[in-house]
Each structure stands twice: as C-alpha cells, then as structure tokens.
Amino acid sequence: xxxxxxxxxxxxxxxxxxxxxxxxxxxxxxxxxxxxxxxxxxxxxxxxxxxxxxxxxxxxxxxxxxxxxxxxxxxxxxxxxxxxxxxxxxxxxxxxxxxxxxxxxxxxxxxxxxxxxxxxxxxxxxxxxxxxxxxxxxxxxxxxxxxxxxxxxxxxxxxxxxxxxxxxxxxxxxxxxxxxxxxxxxxxxxxxxxxxxxxxxxxxxxxxxxxxxxxxxxxxxxxxxx
Numbered sequence: 001x002x003x004x005x006x007x008x009x010x011x012x013x014x015x016x017x018x019x020x021x022x023x024x025x026x027x028x029x030x031x032x033x034x035x036x037x038x039x040x041x042x043x044x045x046x047x048x049x050x051x052x053x054x055x056x057x058x059x060x061x062x063x064x065x066x067x068x069x070x071x072x073x074x075x076x077x078x079x080x081x082x083x084x085x086x087x088x089x090x091x092x093x094x095x096x097x098x099x100x101x102x103x104x105x106x107x108x109x110x111x112x113x114x115x116x117x118x119x120x121x122x123x124x125x126x127x128x129x130x131x132x133x134x135x136x137x138x139x140x141x142x143x144x145x146x147x148x149x150x151x152x153x154x155x156x157x158x159x160x161x162x163x164x165x166x167x168x169x170x171x172x173x174x175x176x177x178x179x180x181x182x183x184x185x186x187x188x189x190x191x192x193x194x195x196x197x198x199x200x201x202x203x204x205x206x207x208x209x210x211x212x213x214x215x216x217x218x219x220x221x222x223x224x225x226x
Contacts, residue, residue, distance in 0.1 A: 058187065
C-alpha cells in the first residue's frame with residue numbers, strides 16, 4: 001500500500017492532476033475539481049415539476065454552460081466514462097437531501113440509440129451516484145419509443161414527443177425513487193418518466209441531474225437537453 005502511494009506521488013509530480021471539467025492543473029491531493037468548477041457546482045440548483053397530482057423536486061449541481069457543458073458533451077458523446085465518478089460525487093451532494101431512498105433509477109435511452117452509442121450515460125451517472133449515497137441502482141424504467149431527440153425540437157413540441165415514451169417495472173411499487181438524468185431543460189422528459197414510475201406505484205420520485213439548461217444557454221451549442 002505504501003509503495004503504491006509513493007509511486008502515485010511520483011506520478012503526480014511528473015503528471016500533475018487536472019480538473020476533470022476544465023483541464024486546469026490542480027494542486028497535489030486535490031479532489032478532481034479546480035476551485036472555479038467546484039464553486040460552480042456549489043450552486044445546488046433546484047426546480048419543481050408538476051406530475052399529475054405530484055410535485056417532483058429536481059436538483060442539479062451545475063448550469064449547462066461553459067466548461068461543464070463541454071465536459072458533459074465529452075462524457076455523453078465521446079466515451080469519457082471516467083468522468084462519471086467525479087460527476088457522481090457532485091450529484092451526491094445534491095441528492096443527500098432526498099434521503100432516505102429505496103432506489104436510484106437511470107432515465108434510459110432507447111434500444112436503437114443504445115446500440116448506436118454503445119453505452120447509456122444516465123446508467124453510468126446513476127451507478128456512480130448510487131455508490132456515493134449507498135443506495136441500490138435499479139433499472140426500473142424502459143424507453144418504449146425511439147422518439148426524436150428532445151434538443152432537436154422546439155420547447156412547444158417536447159411534451160408530445162415524450163408522452164408515453166417510458167414504461168416502469170412493477171417493482172417500483174411502494175418505492176422512494178431518485179430518477180437520474182444528465183441535462184434538464186424544459187423538464188418534459190423527466191416528467192414523462194416520473195409519471196410512469198408513479199403509475200407503477202412509486203410513492204415518491206425525486207430527480208437529480210448533472211445540469212439545468214435554460215433555452216438561451218443551449219442555442220447553437222453541443223449536446224442535448226431534455
């Protein structure tokens with residue numbers, strides 16, 4: 001153990017650790033984020049969505065712009081899976097206020113999109129977050145329609161685009177669930193998924209995302225928002 005620690009210190013001297021978000025060099029023993037990116041994550045954003053008779057609270061550590069926007073794009077579309085661990089830590093700080101929970105549930109992509117991309121970024125986020133808060137990660141949702149990506153549509157078309165797009169497993173019955181997605185813009189995607197979980201008997205659904213995006217934040221930018 002001590003030998004590995006010395007070796008790691010030598011590697012850190014030769015290759016200083018860098019912020020996982022913006023790439024800035026970090027002091028030794030830093031926890032993955034530079035001061036500026038950590039400060040951005042400290043905003044702990046909060047929104048509420050009406051889902052039938054339920055009020056669903058959504059939280060996120062970042063706004064979808066600047067370095068975090070680029071980092072999410074790399075994670076979501078360029079296979080930088082290692083970012084999930086750092087993202088999960090920041091999301092866990094937001095999610096701690098939702099405890100106790102029975103399950104962390106990723107908001108899934110469709111089967112065709114999963115085959116195309118090769119991985120589901122929400123599953124990676126949910127697994128990382130679940131480890132941090134010591135709650136089981138359970139894939140209780142299935143996307144049953146391969147609808148157009150939300151970010152390709154105007155806000156007025158998004159609710160219809162995701163209506164009845166998700167089906168929840170009956171095992172959701174009686175559970176307090178934390179639903180995990182990467183980006184929330186209008187909230188229609190998470191509203192549809194949360195509705196499916198309530199229909200399956202979930203007693204509480206909360207949402208934790210990586211970032212909240214305003215429409216003006218996403219004009220002409222990379223990535224996609226729900």
